[in-house]
Amino acid sequence: MQAEPMSITLNTVVVAGAGIMGQGIAQLCATLSLHTILYDVHEEGLNKARQGIAQNLQQNVAKGRLSEEDAAKIQQRIVYTHRLKDAVGDMLIEAIVEQAAPKQALFLAMEQQNGPQFIIASNTSSIPMEVLSKGLSRPERVVGLHFFNPATIMKLVEVISGPQTLPSVAQQAEDLAHRMNKIVVRAQDAPGFIVNRVARPYYAESLRLLSAGGLAHQDIDRLMESIGFRMGPFRLMDLIGVDTNLSVTTSIYQGLGCPARFEPSPVQQRLVQEGHHGRKSGQGFYSYPPQDGSKTN
Ligand SMILES: NC(=O)c1ccc[n+]([C@@H]2O[C@H](COP(=O)([O-])OP(=O)(O)OC[C@H]3O[C@@H](n4cnc5c(N)ncnc54)[C@H](O)[C@@H]3O)[C@@H](O)[C@H]2O)c1
DSSP: OOOOOOOOOOOEEEEEHHHHHHHHHHHHHHTTTEEEEEEEEHHHHHHHHHHHHHHHHHHHHHHHHOOOOHHHHHHHTTEEEGGGGGOOSSSEEOOSSOOHHHHHHHHHHHHHSOOOOOOOEOOSSOOOOOHHHTTSSSGGGEEEEEOOOOOOOOOOOEEHHHHHHHHHHHOOOOHHHHTTOOOOOEOOOOOTHHHHHHHHHHHHHHHHHHHHSOOHHHHHHHHHHHHOOOHHHHHHHHHHHHHHHHHHHHHHHHHOOOOGGGGGOOHHHHHHTTEEEEEEGSSSSSBTTTTTTTOOO
């Protein structure tokens, strides 16, 4: 049996993927005074992330939750880079596209350019650690650390141990989430973990209803919101990212042996093919003006 290594001291966290989730996670890390490297392959995404984080911090200042001085310090702790070689630290929190192959390739590269104690945490919504850690030299240092959207606000975090994850690695991921003031639940290493698996029928049945005709997506949203759901399924898919939501559905569908109830919807597939990815692209089920990102129809 392998000896349990000592806990590492976290000084520098690399957050990979500067999209919806990476931005929020980077802000959370920097708020804990961690030196934070936000890495993305797209420079444009990094610029958007810098603006998004600045805007979010300013909103907190305006609401009296944060001083101007602290907001400036948080921003200064984040380094933005599109160079993989600069992504060096004590831990990775990965939030890139929801597909196994690019995540595995990134983990391999990160494992090679970081020390033996380096922790690889994935914010995947659905892909088991058993899959993501394939081909790595140190699969025991891979753990799921699944935040919810928006990461700075939503309290829940799922921590997922793969078959080889060391208890000390899962514990360090959990400790970090606690430091961020999150509520942690340990989830089994199965497709979609807990929340995304339970939530799948909400999207799948709504998309089936829409395809059947007779109801517009606005009607379904309005009805669901009127009975107490915070967001209707279509507004929620736009918030998550229609592409990401489809990737999660596809991954859970395939991971569970293709049960009909989780079959991806042609309506959603068409939207993704057309580039209508939701709020982040300005168009999904609804349209969003570039200035404020709010719902228009
Ligand atoms: N959107 C949500 O509501 C949500 C919630 C929880 C978890 N997640 C998970 O978080 C991850 C990211 O989702 P998101 O919504 O932030 O996606 P996103 O589309 O907003 O951003 C993804 C970012 O990753 C970058 N990227 C793609 N490939 C890369 C690579 N090989 N190396 C570095 N950067 C790369 C892209 O340029 C993009 O900026 C996914 O695994 C998703 O399932 C998403």
